[in-house]
Amino acid sequence: MSSHVFRPLFVIIGLVGVILIARLFIVPEDFGVHERGYMYGFYRKSNENEWKAFPVKYKFNNEYCKACHTGQYDSLMQSAHANISCENCHGPALGHPLNPTKLKIDKTRQQCLRCHTHLPYPTSNRATIRGINPDKHNPDIECFMCHNPHKPNIGAFRGGTQ
Amino acid sequence: MITRRDLLKYAITGIAGLAVPTAAIQVLSSKKIFAGKGNVSNVRWIFLVNTYKCVGCGLCVKACKKENEIPYDANVTRTWIERYVITKDGKVFADSPHGGRDGFIMSKIYLGKGRYQDIKEEDISKAFFVPKLCNQCDNPPCVQVCPVGATYQTADGVVLVDRTWCIGCAYCIMACPYGARFFHPVYKVAEKCNFCYHRINKGLKPACVSACPFSAREIGNIQNSNDPIAKIIKTERVRVLKPEFGTNPMVYYIGLDKEVR
Numbered sequence: 001m002s003s004h005v006f007r008p009l010f011v012i013i014g015l016v017g018v019i020l021i022a023r024l025f026i027v028p029e030d031f032g033v034h035e036r037g038y039m040y041g042f043y044r045k046s047n048e049n050e051w052k053a054f055p056v057k058y059k060f061n062n063e064y065c066k067a068c069h070t071g072q073y074d075s076l077m078q079s080a081h082a083n084i085s086c087e088n089c090h091g092p093a094l095g096h097p098l099n100p101t102k103l104k105i106d107k108t109r110q111q112c113l114r115c116h117t118h119l120p121y122p123t124s125n126r127a128t129i130r131g132i133n134p135d136k137h138n139p140d141i142e143c144f145m146c147h148n149p150h151k152p153n154i155g156a157f158r159g160g161t162q
Numbered sequence: 163m164i165t166r167r168d169l170l171k172y173a174i175t176g177i178a179g180l181a182v183p184t185a186a187i188q189v190l191s192s193k194k195i196f197a198g199k200g201n202v203s204n205v206r207w208i209f210l211v212n213t214y215k216c217v218g219c220g221l222c223v224k225a226c227k228k229e230n231e232i233p234y235d236a237n238v239t240r241t242w243i244e245r246y247v248i249t250k251d252g253k254v255f256a257d258s259p260h261g262g263r264d265g266f267i268m269s270k271i272y273l274g275k276g277r278y279q280d281i282k283e284e285d286i287s288k289a290f291f292v293p294k295l296c297n298q299c300d301n302p303p304c305v306q307v308c309p310v311g312a313t314y315q316t317a318d319g320v321v322l323v324d325r326t327w328c329i330g331c332a333y334c335i336m337a338c339p340y341g342a343r344f345f346h347p348v349y350k351v352a353e354k355c356n357f358c359y360h361r362i363n364k365g366l367k368p369a370c371v372s373a374c375p376f377s378a379r380e381i382g383n384i385q386n387s388n389d390p391i392a393k394i395i396k397t398e399r400v401r402v403l404k405p406e407f408g409t410n411p412m413v414y415y416i417g418l419d420k421e422v423r
Contacts, residue, residue, distance in 0.1 A: 036316070036317065044327060047322065047324040047327070050324075053360065058372065058373070088224075088225070088373055110267055117265075117266070120286065121247075122287075123214070123289065126216075126217040
């Protein structure tokens with residue numbers, strides 16, 4: 001056979017070598033089969049640590065707030081709202097009070113109606129929470145104007161109209 | 163006629179294409195293939211949802227979106243709550259506006275396209291909320307279909323997505339029988355609940371579990387015989403979603419009903 005067959009063949013064999021070597025560098029060393037076997041564990045191992053390093057934002061620890069917001073803490077923990085974590089109404093607290101220096105205050109009616117819209121669902125604990133009809137119960141006035149969110153107990157009203 | 167330039171071009175693309183799946187011609191020992199079967203770690207995360215305790219407040223969805231940087235107003239979420247209302251004449255109504263992010267602040271059921279259904283209190287025979295999230299299946303179909311090895315299961319059973327590796331083909335989104343996966347609007351890759359992998363590995367609970375004021379959501383380790391949640395799953399009547407798919411889900415429910423899909 002003549003060189004017009006062999007020359008391209010050598011070129012191609014050369015390319016195969018170059019590309020396979022390049023592939024070695026492109027595919028990360030830790031890419032391959034891991035603990036869960038070939039079917040479910042074929043991946044880049046270092047991605048696990050990338051996910052573990054994802055930043056945490058919520059503390060979800062009311063004790064952390066106690067030292068500086070003693071008043072709110074004490075009244076909340078003795079109230080019917082004791083099991084609601086502060087951060088559910090004030091947002092993620094990581095870094096507070098350094099950054100952010102202040103946390104948001106969710107004052108919307110919607111925040112309270114999540115639990116207090118009257119839904120008479122017989123097979124759900126929802127039915128055990130005292131509910132109101134949002135269209136009839138003082139519409140247009142934010143709940144916190146009359147109820148103290150940290151001390152919702154009826155009888156602990158804030159001045160208000162009633 | 164083939165020119166020199168064409169030959170080089172075709173050869174490079176062809177070989178590069180073949181080189182991508184060279185893993186497919188690797189010789190595997192049977193040991194390697196069955197490596198994933200059985201217990202490969204002393205941690206196996208499991209989840210327990212109590213639908214009696216859930217009041218549909220949606221604080222879990224809100225916390226999940228903020229903790230995991232899922233665009234707040236995009237209509238996608240890693241965990242969501244479905245409301246089921248079953249009337250005395252056997253009709254089933256279900257809705258999940260914004261995935262339940264803002265709770266269920268209306269008694270009307272959302273039917274889609276701006277339409278609502280009023281249901282009278284005396285017509286309800288049962289009604290309840292079902293929080294949903296990724297089931298971290300023991301046989302995850304989403305992982306099997308990934309063509310590039312971008313989604314996988316860790317030794318502790320959590321299914322993760324490698325954001326740098328995912329090509330966004332969305333096969334996994336189709337493969338999930340629970341609709342737990344979606345397309346991340348910012349990173350343009352497949353996205354799903356991972357039990358807050360960054361939190362559980364620091365000894366914290368997932369954001370949704372800590373946010374829930376009623377302990378309707380709990381996480382545990384089934385390999386630890388002293389784990390209180392593992393005990394409940396082993397000793398009480400629990401169910402999983404769609405067992406007929408053979409996915410072997412790791413999210414267990416108390417109080418599921420046949421209407422829940």
